[in-house]
Structures are given as structure tokens and as C-alpha cells.
Amino acid sequence: MLSACFLQAAETRFSLNPVDLIIIILYFVLVLGLGVYLRRFTKTAEEFFMAGREMTMWVAGLSFISANLGSLEMMGYAAATYQYGILVAHAYWIGAIPAILFLALVMLPFYYICKTHSVPGYLKLRFGEGARSLSALSFAVMTILMSGINMYSMAIIMKVILGWNIHFSIWVSSLTVAIYVATGGLLSAIFNEVLQFFLIWIGCLVIPVVGLIETHGWAGMVHRIQANFPGQDFMHMWSTTGTFSNNPMGAHWTGIVFGWGLAISFGYWTTDFLVVQRVMAAKDLRSAQLGTIIGGFFKMTVPLIVILPGLLALAVLPYHLVPESQGGLPNVHTYNEALPLMLARYCGPGLLGLGVTALVAGFMSGMAGNVTAFTTVWTYDIYKPLIRKDASESHCVSMGRWCSLLGVFVSIGTAYLVMNFSSIIVYAQVIFVFFIVPMFGTVILGMLWKRTTPAAGFWGLLAGILTSFALWLWVKVDPGALNFVAFSGYAKDMSENMYRAMWSLIANVLVTVVVSLVTKPKPDHELRGLVYGMTDLPSEHAFPIFQRPITWAAAVGVGFIALNIFFW
Amino acid sequence: MEKQSISVWFFIGALLAIYGVLILGSGIYGLFVPPNHAVAMSHLHIGIWWGSGMVLFGTGYIVRFRPR
Numbered sequence: 001m002l003s004a005c006f007l008q009a010a011e012t013r014f015s016l017n018p019v020d021l022i023i024i025i026l027y028f029v030l031v032l033g034l035g036v037y038l039r040r041f042t043k044t045a046e047e048f049f050m051a052g053r054e055m056t057m058w059v060a061g062l063s064f065i066s067a068n069l070g071s072l073e074m075m076g077y078a079a080a081t082y083q084y085g086i087l088v089a090h091a092y093w094i095g096a097i098p099a100i101l102f103l104a105l106v107m108l109p110f111y112y113i114c115k116t117h118s119v120p121g122y123l124k125l126r127f128g129e130g131a132r133s134l135s136a137l138s139f140a141v142m143t144i145l146m147s148g149i150n151m152y153s154m155a156i157i158m159k160v161i162l163g164w165n166i167h168f169s170i171w172v173s174s175l176t177v178a179i180y181v182a183t184g185g186l187l188s189a190i191f192n193e194v195l196q197f198f199l200i201w202i203g204c205l206v207i208p209v210v211g212l213i214e215t216h217g218w219a220g221m222v223h224r225i226q227a228n229f230p231g232q233d234f235m236h237m238w239s240t241t242g243t244f245s246n247n248p249m250g251a252h253w254t255g256i257v258f259g260w261g262l263a264i265s266f267g268y269w270t271t272d273f274l275v276v277q278r279v280m281a282a283k284d285l286r287s288a289q290l291g292t293i294i295g296g297f298f299k300m301t302v303p304l305i306v307i308l309p310g311l312l313a314l315a316v317l318p319y320h321l322v323p324e325s326q327g328g329l330p331n332v333h334t335y336n337e338a339l340p341l342m343l344a345r346y347c348g349p350g351l352l353g354l355g356v357t358a359l360v361a362g363f364m365s366g367m368a369g370n371v372t373a374f375t376t377v378w379t380y381d382i383y384k385p386l387i388r389k390d391a392s393e394s395h396c397v398s399m400g401r402w403c404s405l406l407g408v409f410v411s412i413g414t415a416y417l418v419m420n421f422s423s424i425i426v427y428a429q430v431i432f433v434f435f436i437v438p439m440f441g442t443v444i445l446g447m448l449w450k451r452t453t454p455a456a457g458f459w460g461l462l463a464g465i466l467t468s469f470a471l472w473l474w475v476k477v478d479p480g481a482l483n484f485v486a487f488s489g490y491a492k493d494m495s496e497n498m499y500r501a502m503w504s505l506i507a508n509v510l511v512t513v514v515v516s517l518v519t520k521p522k523p524d525h526e527l528r529g530l531v532y533g534m535t536d537l538p539s540e541h542a543f544p545i546f547q548r549p550i551t552w553a554a555a556v557g558v559g560f561i562a563l564n565i566f567f568w
Numbered sequence: 569m570e571k572q573s574i575s576v577w578f579f580i581g582a583l584l585a586i587y588g589v590l591i592l593g594s595g596i597y598g599l600f601v602p603p604n605h606a607v608a609m610s611h612l613h614i615g616i617w618w619g620s621g622m623v624l625f626g627t628g629y630i631v632r633f634r635p636r
Contacts, residue, residue, distance in 0.1 A: 015605065019594045023587055030583055037574070059576065191576045198580050206618060210609050316608075345608045350594035351615050354587060 020353030027199070027357045028176055031192050031364065035180025038188045045393045048185035048400050049117060049376045053280075057287040059194055061294030064278040066193035068299070069200055070366020072153045074306055074359070078342075079335035080494070081310025082321055084249040085234025086567060087241075088310070089303045094261040096299050097560040099269035101553045103279075104292035107270050109537050110447050112285045114529045118373075119273040119443065120381040126446040126530050127457030129385065134461055135442075136381035138435050139273060140374055144407060147370035148414025154363040155415065170415055173360065177367045178408035182401045186281060186376070189368040193278075196361035197298075203358025204305035204339075210346040211312035224315035234314060237567045244488035244495070251495040255486065259498025263505040267437035270444070274373040285538060289549035296556050300563065306339075313338045316345070367411070375403045437501045438464020441508035445516075450531045452512060453519040460512030467507035471500045574635050581629025584622050592619025 042048045055063070080088045116122045120139060124132035155169040180188045215221040225234055232248060233240050240247040241256060269275060279295070282288035313321070321341075324334050333341060343355040379399050384391050391399070442461045445452045474481045475496065483489050486499040527534045540548040595615030602610075 017594070017603075019590050023590060026583070026586065030579070034579060191579075194576055195580050195583065198584065202584070202618075202622065206614065210612065210614055213612065214609050346614070348594070348598060348603060348607045348610065348615050350591035351618060354591060 016352065016356075017349040019350045020356065023350065023353035024357050024360065027360065028172075031180055031195070032176060034191055034195070035183040035188045038184035038191060042183075042185040042187050043397070045396045045400070047187065048397045049379065054283045055190060055278075055281045055287070055291070057282060057291040057294060059190060060279045060282040060288060060291030062197045062298070063190040063193040063281075064275055064291060064295035065298045065302075066197040066200070066365045067189075067278055067369030068275055068366075069197070069302065070150055070362050070369075072150045072363075072366065074200070074204070074362050075153075075336055075339045077306045078310040078313070078339035079321075079337075081307045082313050082335050082338045083323075084247075084492075084494070085232075085314075086237055086307060086311065087247060087249050087251060089237060089307045089567070090256055090260055092299055092303050092307070093237075093560055093563055094256065095265045096269060097296055097556065098261060099265040100292060100296035100299060101557060102266065103270045103276070104289045104296070104549055105553055107443070107447060108279065108288050108292060109285060110530060110532075110535065111276065111280055112288055113535060113537075117380045118377050119271050119276055119439070120377055122443065122530070123446070123457065124381070124385075126454075126527075127442070127452075128454040130458040131442065131454070131461055132381055133386065134458060135439055136377050138465065139377055140382060142435050143274065143370045143374040143377070144410050145414055147367050147374070147407070147411035148417070150363060150366050150370070151411055152415040154360075170412060173363060174367070174408050174412055177364050177371060178405050181368050181371050181375070181408075182404040185400060185404075186277065186372050189372045190278060190281065192368060193365045196365040199354070199361040200358045200365075201305060203354045203356075203361075204309070204343075206346055206351055206355065207312065207339075207342045208304055208308040211309065211316065211342070215312065215315050221312060221315045225311065228314060228320075234311065235567075237564065239568055244490040249495055250488065250490040250492040251498070252487065255491075255495055255498035255502070259500075259502040263437050263440070263501035264498065266444070267440035267501070267505070271439040272436050273377060274369045277373055277376065278369075286540075286543070286547075286549065290552060293549060293552045293556055296553075297559075300556065300559060309342045310338050313342055317341065367408075370411070371404055371407045374407045375400050378403050378407075435465060435468070437468065437504045438508040441505050441512060445509065445512050446531070448532045449516075450524070450527055450534060451516050451521050453516045453521045455519040456512045456515035459515045460508045463511035464504045464508030468500055468504040471503055575633040577629050577633040578635065581626045581631075581633060583626070585626025585630060588619045588622030588624075588626055590619070591615050592623060595619050 046053065077088055077091060111119070111122060114122060114125055116125060118136075120132045120136040123135050151170055151174055154173065155164075155166045158164040158169040159166045180192060184191070212218065212221065215224055222235055233246075234248065236247075238253060241251055241253040244250050244252050279288045279292045282291050319331075319333065321333050321335050321338060324336060326332070326334070340359070343352065343359075347355045379396050383399060383403075384396065388395075438461050441464055442457050445460070446457055471481075471485050475485055480489070482491055482496060485503070486496045488495075491499070524534060529535050540550065545551055592615070595613055595618075598610075598615060599613065
């Protein structure tokens with residue numbers, strides 16, 4: 001059965017050799033073995049849900065970035081690069097680095113000092129049960145939905161590229177994640193994510209290395225792209241964003257800076273518990289901060305294995321890829337196949353197995369991130385406060401283990417749901433992106449402005465969520481609304497998302513401020529450890545300058561500015 | 569972290585070294601028996617270089633982080 005499912009690949013675009021199969025199977029065996037091995041170290045709730053808060057900065061940092069490096073993201077952004085060019089690298093630079101550094105230097109101390117188990121847990125301490133329940137329930141639903149969508153996307157790719165049976169792909173990959181997360185909890189997820197980080201990099205780095213040799217360097221690649229797509233500018237990040245119609249994305253710099261760089265990026269990187277949980281598991285605050293900065297550095301370099309393959313596809317593929325809606329015909333390849341096609345182009349026996357393992361590892365790290373975040377939020381922010389208030393620690397651990405399995409099964413159900421309604425993929429991404437944006441407004445106002453009241457926390461969050469849904473619906477019902485929502489009818493999906501995020505954040509902040517001004521704030525003594533000015537933040541001065549987070553954050557910041565200038 | 573007897577870095581080193589041996593071996597085999605469908609830039613024999621690098625990297629990690 002196993003070999004039959006794998007060997008169907010021989011009839012599809014990739015031809016897997018026995019050595020490729022050994023590499024893939026060996027990977028599954030190792031991740032399962034790691035989960036079983038680590039079970040003995042996850043007896044208490046703190047160990048299961050927070051990995052004992054004993055991670056070193058390197059482990060926390062690599063896990064932080066690996067949880068974000070899912071297969072959907074890798075293949076999706078490579079596809080988007082083929083479509084929009086290097087503009088997509090904004091997702092890795094302005095769409096990530098400022099927010100990651102802000103998390104490390106400003107927000108992490110509050111998360112860490114108040115010893116909360118989750119971001120909704122912080123909202124409980126700061127604003128009370130209303131804001132916590134709203135954020136926890138939304139987050140749980142979105143996490144499971146995203147997990148299922150990731151799973152379905154992975155299975156589709158395995159079917160299209162390798163010819164694997166779609167049900168086989170879903171069940172084998174998902175059950176592997178379920179077993180290692182349920183046995184080893186966050187510790188197992190983090191260890192596997194570090195392993196997956198190496199596999200993703202080593203597996204995907206083949207493409208840019210060999211690709212740049214084939215094109216005779218960067219200049220040769222640019223020349224080939226210009227020859228293949230005359231009149232289109234795929235190679236500038238800022239200089240073409242002065243008008244909406246001057247770049248393939250239909251983007252304007254205001255949307256990139258305020259929508260992507262501020263609203264979406266800060267929402268995702270500072271309040272999405274999926275990534276924040278990884279660095280909250282660090283052994284101390286300084287390790288958490290430095291781990292986040294290490295993650296930021298590697299995030300800045302991810303375009304090497306995601307954006308560059310997309311650009312190389314523009315340069316070297318002898319045919320043009322088409323949108324998904326035009327796919328399905330013989331010898332017609334879609335944007336989403338850009339990364340796998342480049343793997344197939346350069347990777348012979350052995351390396352192909354490694355590349356496929358990298359994609360599977362990406363899927364697993366993304367899914368394990370969703371499942372562990374869901375498990376913690378469900379147990380600590382929904383089950384214990386709302387369903388069983390007297391739950392003991394051992395009961396919580398048991399709930400966590402079962403919840404991991406349940407989360408995976410519900411995700412599988414979601415994947416099958418998505419299979420029947422494929423447009424849900426698009427909708428769910430929109431819903432997911434816009435749920436976390438208002439969360440950022442609520443959390444940051446709560447952290448930095450002590451006047452923010454519990455009622456404002458709840459109503460501001462609700463207003464942000466409703467605004468994002470309302471704007472999305474408006475454009476769906478009346479496409480002409482794009483001229484108001486995104487300021488231009490030229491705006492494509494990604495550009496539209498940026499502006500919707502900006503409006504959502506503005507609505508959240510406005511409602512939070514207005515409600516705060518007319519309702520009663522919490523007394524000062526209840527805000528200690530939660531709000532800037534009311535919290536004793538540890539000083540860095542005891543450490544040499546090269547061991548201080550601010551030093552390394554500055555170094556990453558300089559690299560970020562240099563990259564933007566270089567690719568201006 | 570400290571209470572784990574085997575470091576995560578050791579696992580990583582072991583896996584990369586094993587993968588490196590497989591990819592290197594496959595690359596050397598390809599030198600003598602070329603595959604039916606050659607990939608682009610196959611004259612670089614990238615598998616040999618990549619596999620060798622992985623073996624070195626993985627072995628380094630195994631030695632550095634071996635259980636004591």
C-alpha cells in the first residue's frame with residue numbers, strides 16, 4: 001500500500017527513485033521517534049504546553065521562524081513572486097522585520113513578565129474575561145481552519161506533483177503530526193521545528209545555487225526575465241509603487257507601509273499566538289528576546305529559498321505559468337507549481353527526495369504550530385475558564401494530549417470541507433489575516449496606554465473584526481467598492497488586503513480610544529506587570545554590549561534597511 | 569533543555585549525515601549510470617557536492633553534540 005501510493009509518482013511530473021523514498025520515509029520515522037522519546041520530559045502542564053520554559057535562544061528562535069515557514073507559505077510566495085515579482089519580498093522584509101524587532105524589544109517583556117500561557121491569556125489579565133473569550137474562540141476556530149487548509153493544499157500539491165493519493169497524503173502526514181504533538185507537546189513540536197528548519201533550508205537552497213549558475217549570476221537572471229517578459233518590471237520593490245498601475249501587484253507604497261508593514265505585519269508577528277508561543281517557551285526573557293531577533297534574521301534571508309526560486313522560474317522556465325483558474329490542461333502549469341517545478345528542474349535522485357522532504361517538513365511545522373497553539377488556547381482560555389474551572393494540572397495535560405488529536409481530526413474534517421468548496425481557501429486566508437489585525441490594536445493599546453479600559457478592549461476588538469468582515473463583504477457584493485476600500489480599481493487581492501487591514505486597525509484603535517474615554521479604567525495596582533510605566537522591566541546594562549538584544553536588533557535593522565535600498 | 573540526555577542538535581546532525589551519505593552515493597552512482605531523464609545543469613553533479621557538504625555538516629554536529 002505504502003509503496004504503491006508513493007510509486008504512483010513515476011507516472012507524474014516527478015520520478016522518484018528508491019533513494020528518494022528512503023529519504024522521505026526516514027524523515028517520518030525520525031519525527032515519530034523524537035515525539036516518543038520526548039514524551040518522558042512532558043509530564044507537567046508547564047512542560048507540555050510551554051515546553052517547561054527551558055528553550056535556549058537558538059532553539060526558540062529557529063522554532064519561531066520555522067512555525068511560520070509552512071508549505072503553503074513557501075509555495076504560495078514562490079507562486080506570488082512569479083506573478084508579482086520581487087515586490088512579494090515585502091512580506092519578508094517590511095512585512096516582518098520591524099514587527100519582529102518590536103515584539104522582541106517592546107512587547108515580549110510584558111508577555112514574559114506576566115507569565116501568561118497565551119496571548120488571549122494576556123487579554124484576560126489586562127481586560128478581563130470578555131476580551132479573552134472573544135479572542136480565544138476566534139483564534140481557535142481560525143487556527144483549525146487554517147490547519148485544514150494547509151493540509152488540503154499540501155495534499156493537492158502531493159497529488160498534482162507526485163501523484164500521491166490525496167487521502168493517503170492527508171492521513172499519513174496529519175497522523176504523524178498528531179502523534180508527535182500529542183506525545184511530546186510543545187517540546188516535541190519545537191524540536192521537530194528546529195529539525196524542519198534545517199531540512200527546509202538545505203532542501204530548497206539547491207534551487208537558487210544551481211539556478212544562479214545556470215543564469216550566470218544575478219545580472220544574467222534579470223536579463224533573461226526582461227527578455228521573457230518584455231515591458232514588465234519584476235525587479236523593483238519601491239520605485240514602481242508611486243502609482244497603482246505601475247507594478248504587477250497593483251500596489252501603492254501607502255498600502256505597503258501602513259497596511260502590510262504596520263497592520264498585517266504587527267498583527268501577525270506580535271499577537272498571533274502560533275509564533276509568539278515559541279519564544280515564550282524560552283528559558284529567560286533575554287533568551288526570548290535574542291531568540292526572536294535570531295528568528296528575525298533568518299526571516300530576512302528566507303527570500304533566498306522562496307522569492308529567488310520564483311524569480312528564477314520567470315527566467316529559466318521554457319513556458320509561462322498560468323493562474324489556477326486556467327490550469328488542469330495537459331502541459332499547462334500554474335503559478336502554484338513554480339517551486340515544485342524548479343525542484344524538478346534541478347534535483348536528481350536523492351536531492352529530489354530531500355526537496356520533497358523539505359516541502360513535507362514545511363507542512364508539518366506549519367501544522368504542528370497550529371495544533372500546539374490551538375491546544376494551549378483551548379485548554380487554558382476556553383476549557384478551564386469556561387467549562388471546567390476546577391481542572392487539575394494532570395487533567396489539563398491529559399486534555400492537552402487529547403485535544404492535540406482532536407485538533408488534527410477536526411483539521412482533517414476541515415480539509416475535506418475545503419475539498420468540496422475550494423474557494424474557501426481564499427476566504428479563510430482573508431478571514432484569518434483580518435482577525436489578527438484588530439488583536440494587535442487591542443494588545444498594543446493595552447500595553448502602552450494605561451487608560452485603556454476593559455470595556456474598550458472588548459468593543460475595540462469586536463469593532464476591528466466586524467470592520468474587516470464588512471469591508472470584505474462590500475467588495476464581494478460590489479466590486480466597485482474597491483475604489484473606496486483600496487483607493488483604486490487596479491488593486492489586486494494582496495493590495496486590497498493591505499488596505500482592508502489598515503481600515504480594520506483604524507476602526508479598532510478609534511473605538512478602543514473612544515470607549516476608554518467614556519468608561520472606567522482599572523486601578524493602577526491591577527495593571528502592574530501588564531502596562532508600560534507600571535512594570536519593572538529588567539535592565540540590560542549588566543550584560544556586555546554584544547550580549548544585549550538591542551545591539552543585535554540594531555544589526556538586523558541595518559540589514560533590513562540595506563536590503564530595501566539595494567532592491568529599491 | 570539540559571535535562572534531555574540527547575541534544576536536538578545531535579538528532580539533526582545524524583539525520584543530515586545519513587541523508588548526505590544517501591545523496592552522495594546516489595550522485596556517485598549517477599556518474600557511472602546516468603539517469604534516463606537528466607535534470608538541468610546535470611553536468612555540475614550537484615548531488616555529489618551537496619551530499620558531501622551534508623556529510624561534513626552532519627558529522628560535525630554529531631561530534632560536537634554527541635551524548636556524553
